[in-house]
Amino acid sequence: MIRSGGRPLRELLAAAGHGVDWAEAGAALSRAVSAAVPHDAIRLSGGEPGALCSFSFWHGYEPDFGQALLNACHTGEDPHRWAEFAAWPVPAVVVGVDRRHTAARRLFAGHGVGSELRMVLRDARGVWGTLGLLRSAGGRQFGEAEVAAAARLTPTLVAFLREYVTAVPLCPASPSPAPGVLVVGPDHRIRSATANAVDWQRCLSARHAAPPWTGKAFFAGLSAATRSGGSPLVVGPAASYGRWIACQAERLGDDVTVVIQAATAAQLLPSLCAWYGLTDRERQVVGQLREAAAAKQIARRLELSVHTVNDHLRAIFRKTGVHGRDELLTALSG
Template identity: 45%
Template sequence: MTADEMGEAVSRAVTRLVGHDALHVCWRTPGTGMPSFGFWHRLAPDVERAQLGACYAGREPAHPAELVRRGVLGHVVDARDRRGHRILLDNGFSGELRLLLRGAHGVWGTLALFREQGGRPFEQDDVERVARLAGPLVSASRRYVTAPSLRPSGPDLAPGVIVVGADHAVRAISPDAHAWLREIRLPGSLARPEWAATALSCEVAMAARRFVRDPASPRPVACLPSAYAGRWVSVHGQALDADGRGDVAVLVQQAGRELLPALASWYGVTGRERAVLAHLREGIPAKQIARLLEVSVHTVNEHLKAVYRKTGGAGRDEIAAVLSR
């Protein structure tokens, strides 16, 4: 299914419990907290642009990290949140419901529902009703991500660069980055190159600025799955000055070494299996991995078999090639 078709399917499922006029789902990789991919339905890009601006300015009341800190299922943006509500009013909406999508391994993303002006306001009961879908939505997203082969579906593409300015606007898109934007299956509403570049780079650029000031914060690397992008794609931000206040270069390329955390989350790879893969990625043979992990070679091979089964990988050479690019 395309991103637009997935957005429509999610909207149909949610409508059975909570009515809405537009929808956005943002999926994240548990553990890193970085965005991975998203679906939209009947939501104009201008709404996302304005909300991203508020997020850049530190005025985002319903970021997943903030909802987790507050210990709540979700957040309703209404007249009590003046800045957030003004963005909605300026774009024809009267309210927004933001729900945390939690699963067994943490927070997988957020579901945002919007209602047009003149409609009934969202209430806490709506949050509790739509929360029943969090588990099924997480399960459906994991099936979506893990269905395709790990192998790229086409020829390799050269890395591309998107430059994000100090005002958080996209300043430049390299020709190779344009090729990536054509490759990635973004929703139709984001088809314009400048919008696609913003959607792809915005939060990674924010994370890059934050990482300069706080190296303990999550690394500014997002991984897009092959179901969404035709291959696993890495989006890596790097601030171009010492204090993170200037331009940020966002590198878009085929994912390799940085893929392991995302692969472990989406495919349900265990901690021990991940440790084996980390050594396999370095080209270390099974006997040496066994010595390093203080287990038998048989145990190492059993872990690898489990990974092949979960990922559909054809063998250690294919898995090693995917992770060591």
């Protein structure tokens, strides 16, 4: 187990579920990871790297550089995208050491950065997030030994992300604001926002305690991803935002509109099953619950015994931390 300042990372996991803020978590993670891979800055993000990560922790990044780095990643001005090496045998790469990394080297030089180690956090169940580590210019660059050491941290970091997401109650403590809409222009900057969207931004920033530039970079990324085709959906956990939220982007002429709202059942269910470890069969049972089916009806529809259905229900309630079907359905209703 990696240790953070003399205490197990397990203690940090417990703290993460009880209001630890963005800066505190980032600093503690940095101390923990430094024991295995010394670095000057760290970013740990949760979510599928083929899309935008839905929550993250940063430490040691100068704000202008952090925003510029994210913008470069989102707009394709980057030598290695996370999704490109997610399937590699060792899903990690060192950026900034190859002379072909022209844009990255230029960006790094302007901010005193020497190299960056990037790694996708992947296990047999899928991809859970990404890790980025920086070293300052003039210091030793990351090498193969550090890549191997970082790869050995994967199980612990995946455990941190999963426990962070699942440590808080699934149901929000207060009613959700009404959906809000942002309009993002061709320059990837927010042009306008409804009053509800402003309320959402205020609510989210207050809960997560992240600096404003991370939000700007996030919406710029949604804008860039939408202009590349598709309609990206990002679902964020209650641990970061007080409730499970969804940001859905659509192209509208030269602009991109982003709807921010409490995640609907359809939006939430895939993330819920992944983070809480629900099986395919348990997901089917949850789907039947959403249709207000009783245990006997679920058993008949899925060709199971009532006893087996009740076993699945108990497992679902235990994994998600709810006290029964009503509380689960409340959580799924946003």
